[in-house]
Amino acid sequence: xxIVDQIRLFIEPRSIALIGVTRRTGDGHNVLENLxxxxxxxxxxxVNPGADTILGVKVCRSISDLPPxxxxxxxxxxxxxxxxxxxxxxxxxIKALIIVAQGMADVGGEGAALQxxxxxxxxxxxxxxxxxxxxxxxxxxxxxxxxxVRFDLYRQSIGAISQTGxxxxxxxxxxxxxxxxxxGNACDIDFADAxxxxxxxxxxxxxxxxxxxxxxxxxxxxxxxxxxxxKPIIAIKGGRxxxxxxxxxxxxxxxxxxxxxxxAAFKQCGVIRAADMDELDDLILSFWYLPLPRGRRVAVQTxxxxxGVMATDALSxxxxxxxxxxPATKERIARIVPRWLPVRNPVDIGxxxxxxxxxxxxxxxxxxxxxxxxxxxxxxxxxxxxxPPGSDPIGSPDLAQDLVRRYPSKPLVCWVHxxxxxxxxxxxFMEAENMVAYPTVDRAARALxxxxxxxxxxxxxxxxxx
Amino acid sequence: xxIVDQIRLFIEPRSIALIGVTRRTGDGHNVLENLxxxxxxxxxxxVNPGADTILGVKVCRSISDLPPxxxxxxxxxxxxxxxxxxxxxxxxxIKALIIVAQGMADVGGEGAALQxxxxxxxxxxxxxxxxxxxxxxxxxxxxxxxxxVRFDLYRQSIGAISQTGxxxxxxxxxxxxxxxxxxGNACDIDFADAxxxxxxxxxxxxxxxxxxxxxxxxxxxxxxxxxxxxKPIIAIKGGRxxxxxxxxxxxxxxxxxxxxxxxAAFKQCGVIRAADMDELDDLILSFWYLPLPRGRRVAVQTxxxxxGVMATDALSxxxxxxxxxxPATKERIARIVPRWLPVRNPVDIGxxxxxxxxxxxxxxxxxxxxxxxxxxxxxxxxxxxxxPPGSDPIGSPDLAQDLVRRYPSKPLVCWVHxxxxxxxxxxxFMEAENMVAYPTVDRAARALxxxxxxxxxxxxxxxxxx
Numbered sequence: 001x002x003i004v005d006q007i008r009l010f011i012e013p014r015s016i017a018l019i020g021v022t023r024r025t026g027d028g029h030n031v032l033e034n035l036x037x038x039x040x041x042x043x044x045x046x047v048n049p050g051a052d053t054i055l056g057v058k059v060c061r062s063i064s065d066l067p068p069x070x071x072x073x074x075x076x077x078x079x080x081x082x083x084x085x086x087x088x089x090x091x092x093x094i095k096a097l098i099i100v101a102q103g104m105a106d107v108g109g110e111g112a113a114l115q116x117x118x119x120x121x122x123x124x125x126x127x128x129x130x131x132x133x134x135x136x137x138x139x140x141x142x143x144x145x146x147x148x149v150r151f152d153l154y155r156q157s158i159g160a161i162s163q164t165g166x167x168x169x170x171x172x173x174x175x176x177x178x179x180x181x182x183x184g185n186a187c188d189i190d191f192a193d194a195x196x197x198x199x200x201x202x203x204x205x206x207x208x209x210x211x212x213x214x215x216x217x218x219x220x221x222x223x224x225x226x227x228x229x230x231k232p233i234i235a236i237k238g239g240r241x242x243x244x245x246x247x248x249x250x251x252x253x254x255x256x257x258x259x260x261x262x263x264a265a266f267k268q269c270g271v272i273r274a275a276d277m278d279e280l281d282d283l284i285l286s287f288w289y290l291p292l293p294r295g296r297r298v299a300v301q302t303x304x305x306x307x308g309v310m311a312t313d314a315l316s317x318x319x320x321x322x323x324x325x326x327p328a329t330k331e332r333i334a335r336i337v338p339r340w341l342p343v344r345n346p347v348d349i350g351x352x353x354x355x356x357x358x359x360x361x362x363x364x365x366x367x368x369x370x371x372x373x374x375x376x377x378x379x380x381x382x383x384x385x386x387x388p389p390g391s392d393p394i395g396s397p398d399l400a401q402d403l404v405r406r407y408p409s410k411p412l413v414c415w416v417h418x419x420x421x422x423x424x425x426x427x428x429f430m431e432a433e434n435m436v437a438y439p440t441v442d443r444a445a446r447a448l449x450x451x452x453x454x455x456x457x458x459x460x461x462x463x464x465x466x
Numbered sequence: 467x468x469i470v471d472q473i474r475l476f477i478e479p480r481s482i483a484l485i486g487v488t489r490r491t492g493d494g495h496n497v498l499e500n501l502x503x504x505x506x507x508x509x510x511x512x513v514n515p516g517a518d519t520i521l522g523v524k525v526c527r528s529i530s531d532l533p534p535x536x537x538x539x540x541x542x543x544x545x546x547x548x549x550x551x552x553x554x555x556x557x558x559x560i561k562a563l564i565i566v567a568q569g570m571a572d573v574g575g576e577g578a579a580l581q582x583x584x585x586x587x588x589x590x591x592x593x594x595x596x597x598x599x600x601x602x603x604x605x606x607x608x609x610x611x612x613x614x615v616r617f618d619l620y621r622q623s624i625g626a627i628s629q630t631g632x633x634x635x636x637x638x639x640x641x642x643x644x645x646x647x648x649x650g651n652a653c654d655i656d657f658a659d660a661x662x663x664x665x666x667x668x669x670x671x672x673x674x675x676x677x678x679x680x681x682x683x684x685x686x687x688x689x690x691x692x693x694x695x696x697k698p699i700i701a702i703k704g705g706r707x708x709x710x711x712x713x714x715x716x717x718x719x720x721x722x723x724x725x726x727x728x729x730a731a732f733k734q735c736g737v738i739r740a741a742d743m744d745e746l747d748d749l750i751l752s753f754w755y756l757p758l759p760r761g762r763r764v765a766v767q768t769x770x771x772x773x774g775v776m777a778t779d780a781l782s783x784x785x786x787x788x789x790x791x792x793p794a795t796k797e798r799i800a801r802i803v804p805r806w807l808p809v810r811n812p813v814d815i816g817x818x819x820x821x822x823x824x825x826x827x828x829x830x831x832x833x834x835x836x837x838x839x840x841x842x843x844x845x846x847x848x849x850x851x852x853x854p855p856g857s858d859p860i861g862s863p864d865l866a867q868d869l870v871r872r873y874p875s876k877p878l879v880c881w882v883h884x885x886x887x888x889x890x891x892x893x894x895f896m897e898a899e900n901m902v903a904y905p906t907v908d909r910a911a912r913a914l915x916x917x918x919x920x921x922x923x924x925x926x927x928x929x930x931x932x
Contacts, residue, residue: 240779247774313705
């Protein structure tokens with residue numbers, strides 16, 4: 001069985017044995033409750049020596065009573081019992097084990113010894129282990145979540161690999177996770193293994209990673225570079241400061257390496273590093289929805305020059321260029337701005353209402369002129385969250401999406417300023433598909449820069465390989 | 467009349483003349499509409515040669531027909547007519563003029579000459595000018611907004627000074643603006659003038675600034691340093707990159723100085739620089755609600771060590787220290803965590819449910835232990851946006867606010883992770899008063915660092931002055 005098939009047992013299981021399911025609430029009990037209420041479409045076999053049914057599901061008295069051919073066992077028992085239960089599962093022919101227990105290598109000492117024993121048992125029995133200290137896996141496409149915490153699952157083309165359960169809840173915008181693998185202490189299955197699974201998975205387009213440490217750096221780099229050429233890998237590095245790094249040892253038993261080494265390795269492999277959770281969010285959405293730009297030249301449409309100045313600062317700080325507009329572009333835009341206003345980039349359509357009463361026309365004419373300009377690689381438009389009274393709204397998600405359909409090779413992104421993100425106009429843009437609205441222009445610029453950098457890295461790699 | 471009284475005519479006017487009010491929709495017409503619908507509690511005198519009433523308000527046929535004693539004139543006429551209308555207003559005894567027109571120094575040439583003429587007219591007549599190229603002022607405490615765009619006004623203790631109308635809509639979280647002054651091209655009234663007004667204003671606790679350039683740097687620095695000792699000044703600098711800086715010239719006719727010079731000047735004067743709109747938002751809220759910490763030692767309570775690692779990284783990157791917990795603090799916390807879990811900072815209360823079923827007690831006991839520790843200057847607690855099923859929620863805004871009341875001298879802040887910010891639990895924390903919840907831990911750390919830096923600057927200045 002190759003690694004992709006091995007990981008498939010974890011994340012696409014047809015049947016799951018649950019070891020350590022209490023009769024009332026508790027971790028294993030909650031997992032069963034979640035699997036049932038989510039409508040997991042495989043079979044579930046809870047094991048408990050003292051019950052006939054739990055939550056209406058027939059219970060096996062012992063692991064040895066389980067039917068043969070089960071894909072995955074989730075072991076939720078206290079740490080001391082884990083090696084013995086792993087042994088029994090392997091004896092029943094189960095090749096994939098999720099170990100939930102904390103208090104192993106993450107606390108060291110006796111816990112670390114227990115983890116070593118677990119690894120030895122698995123190796124000898126030819127089984128693979130996810131964890132310990134893990135939520136396990138989530139797969140929205142099978143209504144599967146092995147965490148004892150409830151999460152809403154959405155069938156989105158995003159696969160997460162993490163050393164924490166935090167990402168099962170998705171990122172803080174739109175819960176952007178369709179599949180998740182929590183490596184926990186990563187005693188066996190590691191980042192490279194999970195990356196290979198996602199690379200082969202047609203349901204996943206973007207890979208999101210939260211990494212504290214990688215034990216086999218050489219293996220990771222080889223695999224990451226191959227996978228990054230196929231799908232964008234966006235990574236947050238935990239333990240990037242010396243004091244944070246010392247802490248990871250007591251979180252997942254990892255010794256987090258120096259941040260600069262990871263930064264250099266990520267860069268070489270085409271892994272896109274996100275500085276924080278906001279950026280993770282932005283990049284997942286950007287790489288999911290937007291085409292890769294051909295270059296670094298950005299054109300901006302704004303309704304106020306204050307915002308235009310901020311956009312120019314933000315793009316320039318990120319190493320992007322303000323596009324020089326072609327004469328034909330300027331002529332087209334000149335028709336919808338007052339004569340006293342010079343046409344340049346950023347295009348200020350604030351005073352356009354004095355010339356053209358139709359806000360939809362102002363928006364479409366100027367944004368289309370920019371998209372149509374061969375010297376423009378990406379377009380950013382800036383709108384207020386509310387139009388002035390008596391004025392037409394300038395732009396709308398449907399107008400923008402129509403332009404996306406007609407100019408599919410250039411990223412079109414948006415900043416809705418002065419906006420409570422809860423406001424209707426802002427929400428509509430934030431939730432529109434196939435385009436991305438950012439809450440600040442600095443975040444818009446950062447995301448456009450990451451797209452351009454990744455595109456350049458891919459080109460370079462492909463040129464080098466040719 | 468001193469400068470504070472002069473600015474008071476603009477932002478606390480008892481009566482306003484509106485020059486250039488069209489009968490139907492249009493800029494001046496919209497201003498009148500807004501003043502009426504907002505319920506501005508002063509008198510309004512629209513001027514229009516061809517109407518008796520507009521929107522039910524009696525109209526003066528000409529400026530010379532206006533009654534005497536009007537505090538403020540808002541001139542919304544095309545740029546060529548501005549100097550003449552300014553002259554007529556001054557002749558009627560009006561000492562405060564807001565000039566809305568764009569196309570003056572912001573476009574250069576003929577426009578710049580018109581602006582010079584305006585300044586000369588005002589100087590000769592002993593009047594002050596706000597603008598041109600401005601929305602004017604907003605003052606929620608008087609239901610006053612002179613912009614032609616509608617905004618919701620909230621009576622919050624925050625005063626803004628900007629060179630753009632963008633901030634009239636408030637920042638993107640909670641529209642955090644109670645008063646706003648848009649300097650526009652700043653041909654006369656400048657940042658130092660507006661700062662002096664806010665310094666003297668008991669309704670304003672925090673001052674927010676969007677600055678493209680300062681013409682009289684020496685005056686600004688002298689005033690800013692005095693004001694910063696009384697109230698925090700949070701500033702965003704527009705035109706901070708060379709390419710953005712060139713653009714400001716065509717926005718407000720300003721030549722934005724080099725970013726490093728502004729950074730150094732801000733630092734020397736105790737002005738707190740916000741890097742972007744997210745940070746502006748965070749800092750306004752933080753300086754409004756939180757006490758200044760005595761030092762840089764932060765204690766963290768978390769429900770998952772993954773988040774604890776991220777918090778440690780974030781705090782450490784911002785130059786904050788992880789507090790060493792006192793033995794008494796550790797003993798108190800040890801009662802609510804499993805024996806196998808070492809008690810340290812960050813405090814991991816994730817496994818506490820195995821020891822203490824009452825989530826409220828877990829929260830209060832551990833957070834209070836941290837607040838009570840003399841070696842802790844600030845406390846950050848981290849919660850998921852949803853508790854595990856069958857578990858009590860850990861923490862709530864009312865519990866946190868009770869702790870704020872009992873420990874008023876230490877900042878208590880929160881990160882609700884894995885959260886759609888629209889989710890109930892997250893919203894409740896985000897909207898709670900007297901504490902601040904940040905959407906990412908990096909933003910929490912950045913804000914705590916700015917509080918600590920400002921506190922240190924004040925101490926140093928006060929020690930130096932003693």
